[in-house]
Amino acid sequence: MNGQSAPRPRDRRRDQPIPLNRSLPRSRMARLVMKFGGTSVADIPRIRNVAAHVKREVDAGHEVAVVVSAMAGKTNELVAWCREVSPLHDAREYDTVVASGEQVTSGLLAIALQAIGINARSWQGWQLPILTSDAHGAARILDVNGAELVRRFKERREVAVISGFQGIHKETGRITTLGRGGSDTSAVAVAAAIKADRCDIYTDVDGVYTTDPRVVPRARRLEKVAFEEMLELASLGAKVLQVRSVELGMVQGVRIFVRSSFDRPEDIDPHGDPPGTLICNEEEIVEQQVVTGIAFSKDEAQISIRRVQDKPGVAAAIFGPLAEANINVDMIVQNVSADGATTDITFTVPAADYVRAGEVLAKAKPHIGYERLDGATEVAKVSVIGIGMRSHAGVAAQAFKALAERGINIRAISTSEIKFSLLIDEAYTELAVRTLHSLYGLDKA
């Protein structure tokens, strides 16, 4: 942000000791970004409730920038209109149409804030500006100008109400959008630009859990998660935050706090330690667990290529055509060749791409050279995530033993520095998750 490519110097304020777990310094004014999604601004009473949340922070002396999404359902309506007019619509016009949803919310929230005595004004992406790439529909934020916001914090005590999800391309002057969930990224980018103490993401859950509480009732809310861990959790289906917003938070050093928009504004102490999960640098996490969470995904399919020629270039022959077909490949396992001439290669693809992947590979068969394709869609991927694994050996081995004791067969294994993933039969997913959750001491007391 702000045109800097190197990591930004840490903000002076954040270098002070942090007195409580996730809280802001009690003794002085803090600077906050507050992001509210579509459900939180779905109608006028809820917009008023958001205004009350903002007032709480302003009354506590904090400087506040709010980032809002479109009212729930509005973006879908606008997208449907574009599709109805033409399935092959111009992405630039699509962005112009769809960005109008956030424009409405930002104006309405500014009015709601003024109505309760808070000085506020709305900002569209092109006004601030929030400069992006020209990848319409999935643009990347390049720079956010926060100087005017900071000036207005100081001179007018003015709350900035910023339309999320949108920006402007510098050369063309056209409106861009960031893709679904982009308002999270907008919020983190604004937080970086104004050097906010914290970027609060208000959602319909009260934080990030050790695993899905619907599967494991004894799942615990995490007090803190490291950025790297959250990236794994988010990309594996803990759909609390857009992955790009976590990446940006990590690069820019923006502390992201996931909290509930359903908490009543009057019940919250703005200087206190509200419920939620702080996503931060691992240095800020004092009592590091070995394992932080268990993620799982049933949207996987397994493909095995039998008796592939075991020769250089065969992996490229297989995965090149899949990449060209825009199919994400995961968990590649190549068995050591038994006969010295052929091998089996197993990998996973998203279940939605299973049939298409088979067609791509069938077409490439003469070029690859293999005997046959096997596959399975009734599989699930269970992942164990924790930065502590870096320094603890044998974490995965414990899992293999515990699952074996339950009679759960492991189809494939892949590992990284802070994570390992196991492919199992889908029917055993819940059992495996509960087993691992207990095994690594994540169950709440």
Next chain:
Amino acid sequence: MNGQSAPRPRDRRRDQPIPLNRSLPRSRMARLVMKFGGTSVADIPRIRNVAAHVKREVDAGHEVAVVVSAMAGKTNELVAWCREVSPLHDAREYDTVVASGEQVTSGLLAIALQAIGINARSWQGWQLPILTSDAHGAARILDVNGAELVRRFKERREVAVISGFQGIHKETGRITTLGRGGSDTSAVAVAAAIKADRCDIYTDVDGVYTTDPRVVPRARRLEKVAFEEMLELASLGAKVLQVRSVELGMVQGVRIFVRSSFDRPEDIDPHGDPPGTLICNEEEIVEQQVVTGIAFSKDEAQISIRRVQDKPGVAAAIFGPLAEANINVDMIVQNVSADGATTDITFTVPAADYVRAGEVLAKAKPHIGYERLDGATEVAKVSVIGIGMRSHAGVAAQAFKALAERGINIRAISTSEIKFSLLIDEAYTELAVRTLHSLYGLDKA
């Protein structure tokens, strides 16, 4: 527009002889503005129909800028939200919210045009830009930059799809709106900026009539109306066009053509002489009638102040407080004093302001000095309009005689150069309009 305050030199093209009544030169490319209101873009099928209208002109070789309103009902919804959040909303935020309606339409129409092979792009007020005053909610257009549009006509044969009703204030960079019906004014301002041959206003009527056809079935559609006449017709209730758009057309010399959006695009010859009414300079109207049209309004109330002191300053004492209360006064008649000391003053106000006007005058009674107030709300104003009256004497006298023969009493009379208005009992409105319509030869054969 374009920063010129003096009348702009007449466009070269318009100085060529105009071969047919309202048509564009048959032999060469013309430049057109096409404006479509909310009903014409109310849903996706109608937006597609608008695209077909535009394609017709493009296929004929014309350069086209389209100006669109919000989809019917959208502006009302957005206004209602602003009011629900706060009755005393910030006009700048109101404009931000409400302008989003046109943004949606312009993007969708651009997509619809591309889908039928027309190169097109949308333009918001801030992109063009359309610079306005900072009177949010009722801003005046100060300048429209048409240079980029013209460049794209030439280089890309690109149709410009412009959001009506909105602009941007130069200093603050905030979105402004022009007030209800403002898209007509946007269209005329764009036409002036690009030196368009004609500004076509597509409406739910097929032109301007000699009077309301619901009252007089034999009312005729006018082929041409002079700007001055249209101003009188528009301000008297022929609600086809926003008055400001006609004023702007007159000042900038923009020929405005009122036509129906219900005509099927495939039935129209883009080089022909389509049905509608051209609003133009009086020089372009060859066969000038003495009387052009009859307007009427039932939303009038009459107030008579009896036995006012007949002394200097009394008019100021009466009309000053009314003006301060923002009440429009019309048709002021002061009888010659009989006793040399007092007089009666009669005038009209909008019926909606009748009670309030009485209160203002009662409060000012000590300062004005009068005996009593009389009033009537069951009155109507009938106006006879025609530029030809300038050079024809006795036009009003004919009306007095004809109405007297029908037993219609005239309560008050006011006259201007091209118009006279008569205040009568409301019950006689239709009879009076029909009588005058026949009297001046306006009935269709």
